Amino acid sequence: MAKVKLEHLTKIFGKHVKQVTEMMQEHAPKTDILEKTGATVGVYDANLEVNEGEIFVIMGLSGSGKSTLIRLLNRLIEPTTGSIYLDGEDISKMDKKQLRDVRRKKMSMVFQNFGLFPQRTVLENTEYGLEVQGMPKAERREKAEKALKNANLLAFKDQYPSQLSGGMQQRVGLARALANNPEILLMDEAFSALDPLIRRDMQDELIELQAKQGQTIIFISHDLNEALRIGDRIAIMKDGEIVQIGTGEDILTHPANDYVRAFTEDIDRSKVLTAENIMVPPITTNIDNDGPNVALKKMRAEEVSGLVAVDRDRHVKGFLTAENAVKARENGSALDAALTQMTTVHKDTLLSDVVSVIYDSPAPLAVVDDDNRLVGVLIRGRVLEALADTTDMEVE
Amino acid sequence: MAKVKLEHLTKIFGKHVKQVTEMMQEHAPKTDILEKTGATVGVYDANLEVNEGEIFVIMGLSGSGKSTLIRLLNRLIEPTTGSIYLDGEDISKMDKKQLRDVRRKKMSMVFQNFGLFPQRTVLENTEYGLEVQGMPKAERREKAEKALKNANLLAFKDQYPSQLSGGMQQRVGLARALANNPEILLMDEAFSALDPLIRRDMQDELIELQAKQGQTIIFISHDLNEALRIGDRIAIMKDGEIVQIGTGEDILTHPANDYVRAFTEDIDRSKVLTAENIMVPPITTNIDNDGPNVALKKMRAEEVSGLVAVDRDRHVKGFLTAENAVKARENGSALDAALTQMTTVHKDTLLSDVVSVIYDSPAPLAVVDDDNRLVGVLIRGRVLEALADTTDMEVE
């Protein structure tokens, strides 16, 4: 079952809701709506499901409604219309007490603008969530200190937020949310003020945490690399509407429209594309059946200079070059002996990892599935072509 | 002459300055200093020169003193010790009036936390800098609207900052600084809240602006790609100290220490390395002098299957394959006629751009300098190797 589900969720800031809705249905631009009605469309008709244990990333232009959407989830903003289901329950219909329980136990939020309490020290900020749950002082202090330690801020625990740098403040916000150990983490550009080193640490920690504790994470990011790195699925928003939802690969390979494509341009494809995306169909010889003659005949027919040797189960046995096939025929030996070593890569290996392997390997690479069965081959030309594709776009 | 020059600039937050300085000289960690003295080292003994018309990027871990350094430049923070020269004048010795003039005419700042005035509309915020200079209303309004238009926010000009999204607020801060058209722009993570599309636009605009008006820009960023894209030089800070200053390439290729190297890890090298970095020395034949025989002999001696044909000025004329050289010898024709087309790329071309070209080209690529003279060649294997290098590091 979906952990979180949104149905026809709409938020309009300002008055004249009906007029705005009509204009939205006619796809009027936001600036027109603003001028005519004074109202701003935050989110319009969002439908979405986030699965349990998923890291779901929301991306989109600045002002496209990401923060509004995430705030609707814990009802910091009241929706104009639509429903929000959490574990099948409609949050938008909850009374105050139920909502409070949800916020305490199920969701924690990291704010885009940090949202730290200025009159509380770093430590006191971090333990805030636990404090309101009524956890005894010693216990919550311990948890908070642990969270601060993970954020590398333990030394600063008695300082006040205004004494910290931007990134440090963001990490306090993060520690505060994590200390709570909620089922769902709502993270609004939680890493935007972090430098790459700390950011990578934080990403790793998040992934690890998620793997260990199976939290559902909804994450707003502007960094597609980050989204691809940590996100199971990605939603892309534009002008308050969700224009595409899919895995990183879906979005890279089948962008719903030019807007989404533009978003992916600056991306280092080698970090996204996998062997499976760029492999070509293998031309194989079943060494359990075929002899050198059959193999050579196949090569001629397919106009290739080598074949991937597989057994009956399509397990890769090696590579058979034309040269070796000829030699085998001359020597009358079996194909087994004529094979050269063939490097295999799993089909999910990233292109970036493939590049270094293929550079060292004389033969094409065999791409195998989870059962180690051959599904395709990678050839150098194709790899370069894929890399070129990426950059092509930018050069255009 | 350096536009901005820092000499032994130090800022310590808190008391016990002397004790802190001593501890810093002994390279005590910041957390120890904080614990012992309650003071925090913002910036320690920074020496720096920024040239006129340069885009100078400052990077470093969160809390390493970047914001402090940039605020010292316009004396929002008073230095503990050290001097700051602007056009050779010591800012730290200026009286209030001089300082004000400098801030009005020479420097504008974009704040990490935006620093927008909540009770002023977007437009009024944007025209603030001009307003304090005493510019007439119509004129400053026009300029402000232009700046807002560039930031794509003209429709929102009568809204208040709290009605905008984070990214939109950041763009208002940017527009406010740019409307001022200062000699020096101080930008503290000015693009951190922006999505990639708008970010790229903003970067482009900044580069263009800088090219047109020769502004000096000091830019804090966490994004090494961004730094490399827009920065002429980069400084890397750690714990308040500047650990390395250099061009992007310097830093990538000769990192001063492990800390800097770690910083560059996640980088897409194809966006950084240029043809010059990965070219190999060319083996040439001067077609004005050499005939087919000489060429073939050279090929044999160098164990290559082709030569780059150049004229006396080392201008590339084409590529001579062994095959064609043999043919020319047989036909007794001159080398000119035997040459195949050879694609040239400028030595500063990025690796990412090279990949797409080399994929389409049968022959190696010739690398030329500004005068179109041959300086090296690019071969496929080398390109793949360079790409692999990058990813190697990460895979480690």
Added chain:
Amino acid sequence: MFAVAKIPLAGWVQSLVDWMTKNWAGFFNAIQTGGQHAMDALTNVFTAVPPLLLIVALTIYAIIVSGKKWGFPLITFLGLLLLWNQGLWNDLMQTTTLVLVSSVISILIGIPLGIWMSKSDRVAKVVQPILDFMQTMPGFVYLIPAVAFFGIGVVPGVFASLIFSLPPTVRFTNLGIRQVPKEMEEAADSYGSTPWQKLVKVELPISKPSILAGVNQTIMLALSMVVIASMVGAPGLGQGVLSALQHADVGNGFVNGLGLVILAIIIDRFTEYLNVDPIQKLANKPTGRFKNWKKWVGWITTIALIGGTGFAAVQAHQKEQASVNIVYVEWDSEVASTNVLAEAMRDHGYNVKITPLDNAVMWQSVAQGQADASISAWLPNTHKAQYDKYHKQIDFLGANLKGARLGLVVPKYMTNVNSITDLDGQANKTITGIEPGAGVTAAAEKTVKDYTNLNGWKVQTSSTGAMTTALQKAYSAKKPIIITGWSPHWMFQKYDLKYLKDPKGTMGSSENITTMARKGLKQDKPDVYRVLKKFQWDKDDMEKVMLDIQAGKTPQQAADKWIKENPKKVDAWFAK
């Protein structure tokens, strides 16, 4: 305890005040005169506006400002109407002047001072105790020097208000500016704002809510000082409160106090709407065709207001010739006579100002020439002490009403009782008196003691209001009652009453109410002097006027009515 003697602090202060009074007289006089004139002018403008016009205009402004049809506009409308109905309009306008002037001065001094404090810790350290001093040193203490410096009138009233009401503006300006977030300061600095620009464009707008809350407090405190100010002669609602309280008349005190409260609520609300969040304002900004209606209505109202005022003022102006200042004691009889004379003189084109004062201050003011005249001297008995003290510095113009008297009074239906000696146990052996300290009460007590037939009687003291209430109750039930009466008093017009004969004379002999003028009036304003000299009427006349006032007319209305009904008498006063 220490062997140190008590430091003669009290003496030092006294000497300082004396010294200042003597040596800075010129300076204080200038302030007194200038301030008095300026404020009189302002009050004249306010009172020149026809009340109904002003009420409607303010209601319209309230609608425009609040954007509501009920609530605040309704309060404004009904509140002002009520005050008008209660005959407090003029007082209200005078109080408005007092409060406006002291608030404006407070703001003009307080905001800059608060800003200065916020910018310098040292200034804050010095100013803070001074503010404490201003707010806690009792008004009574500095009112005495204030009178010594500025004489009586509205100026020392403003002075006292100022001292007490200034601090909140200062404190909350300081607080507000100190609370401006550091980032905002930095952003302003980084664009090279001068301190002034930073203040005006950033700090003040951001700290506006705090500053306005401080100003609001200042206005409230200024309003709370209105009563104290009226103790030194500042006119307005405060005098109503004071005079009501001289009779322990909670009801009337409350009504006058209510005037202050309604004024407070209206001012409070208008200032509150200054403080609307700009975003809210934006959200409420009307769109569409009528978006400017507010502006239009506002302007039209303003023009109507100015026009109406101008018209009324021109009419008023035509009459303006001379300026006379008549002072009086806040007694029913003197209210009646002084208003009749004043209205009559106004009808003849004189510009007359009348000021109620404490008894002693009234005499002093005529003696020192601060007032032109009074027609309220009860001689030879009631005001004897004052007469003895000041008579040499005053010009007496003869009695304007003869045969005023005190005595025990009963309704005429008590036919058996005609003399005090006839009393033998009526009305539970009780004489209903007024306040304990009053002269007539004392006389009644003496009477009870001296007449043997009154053995066992008691004088039940209460208040003037309570006595007349008791009289009314008994009268309508035709029950016996004996009261301490005096005349002229409206009760003689309203009820059929008679004085009891007083063979022993313990209730005192009869008196005349005398007109007196400052020395020099004869030379300065011979016309006025002549009118004053000729002014006289009799008990019946006066009582008619008092009765009308008692029945709910304002003193002016009652006076006008009497003047209309007695043209001959009035004309005689103005005969050449």
Added chain:
Amino acid sequence: MFAVAKIPLAGWVQSLVDWMTKNWAGFFNAIQTGGQHAMDALTNVFTAVPPLLLIVALTIYAIIVSGKKWGFPLITFLGLLLLWNQGLWNDLMQTTTLVLVSSVISILIGIPLGIWMSKSDRVAKVVQPILDFMQTMPGFVYLIPAVAFFGIGVVPGVFASLIFSLPPTVRFTNLGIRQVPKEMEEAADSYGSTPWQKLVKVELPISKPSILAGVNQTIMLALSMVVIASMVGAPGLGQGVLSALQHADVGNGFVNGLGLVILAIIIDRFTEYLNVDPIQKLANKPTGRFKNWKKWVGWITTIALIGGTGFAAVQAHQKEQASVNIVYVEWDSEVASTNVLAEAMRDHGYNVKITPLDNAVMWQSVAQGQADASISAWLPNTHKAQYDKYHKQIDFLGANLKGARLGLVVPKYMTNVNSITDLDGQANKTITGIEPGAGVTAAAEKTVKDYTNLNGWKVQTSSTGAMTTALQKAYSAKKPIIITGWSPHWMFQKYDLKYLKDPKGTMGSSENITTMARKGLKQDKPDVYRVLKKFQWDKDDMEKVMLDIQAGKTPQQAADKWIKENPKKVDAWFAK
């Protein structure tokens, strides 16, 4: 104007008050009694602390709290010492009680109310005009009902203070909470804070500066109401101000006012230090070995304070037996006599409370049994009116001082002048009198009129203080002077003076000062009654005490001194 009659608002209010007085008497009484006891207890604690100990302790706290050695601690130390020196210590403690109690109640009511307002616009709409009402409805108006409800004493004083001083706390709590940034609210909400948690952990801490500023204003306004409160019998510095002002004695009024100001400054500073920015606090946090010295010193001081108080209280307690409440008029003579009797009784183990009251209120309080006794009845002349009114409800115990008199007085060195008829032009034909309204002044004026040899003389009215000052000046220069004197008065002890013979008797005959007690005292407290009955002394005694007081001793000190020097006389009062 409208044809609508004046709405009888005043009458309605009056009726309402009457109705409440009658029907809610039980409720009001309970509050009156409970409040009075609680506050008396608090005052007793304060006064039980030895003054010097308290001064030193507060100074130490000031050092700890402010972290400074000069400035604030010095002000605290010198200010309190000055008040002690001026003999205002007891008044100060009583005022402190009044202000503390009304401030604490204000805070307890005001902060929750302000919070409620901030949470609901509707509540704000309703409460705001009520606050306006509370701040601008003149205190005089609701003091009268307050007295009707609560009688005289400290409770109606607190009631009046509360009404006036509550609003700022409410307003600024409301303002502060409304100014809490939206992000902070959101952050608190997002972690599932209950409204209460959000309030306590986020909103109140963030709005602390505003709230404290409001509380500070509340305290200031409570202090400013001290004088008004004392008009209904609340004891303390306010009474000093009032009594000084009865003589237009700016100097003494100022000194008492200064007591209020010093109290204000000390409270203001202590509350201000509650409001230190936490970051600043962090920066000032001491490091190193002595970082806890403050805590230690603070605790030691507190222990010393409690110990000292306990010790003093135990000593005081041993003496406590009965409780007597003696009232008096704030005249020099009565201050002396009442203090002597009170101190003597205290020495004999009685628990005596003395309360200065307005003349009329004093008589009323004995008559109604609110006070036990008074030894300040001047009979038969001066208090005649009161005597006539109340004598049936009072038990008179005979004269405690015989031969009090008024008269014209000259220094003995004027040997030629022994009778009024001897006067023939001395001292510029001037008799130096006191306040214009005083009885002795009136008598002097009568004298000038009646004696033919005084033709052309004048009575120069001034004030009691000014008269004695003039006497001193003339006396030291051996110049002739004629004053209006009365005895007992300290001047007869300090200077060699003589009464002039008064053949016509215009200066009045001699009087006795009489002791009176409430009916029932004889049964309730026979011991006290006996002492009161036996208490008597003579003019010389009284004048000695008055002289000491005049020279700077507190009344208590002077009384103690006299008691020590006259053991026999005192013992006689307590003989069985």
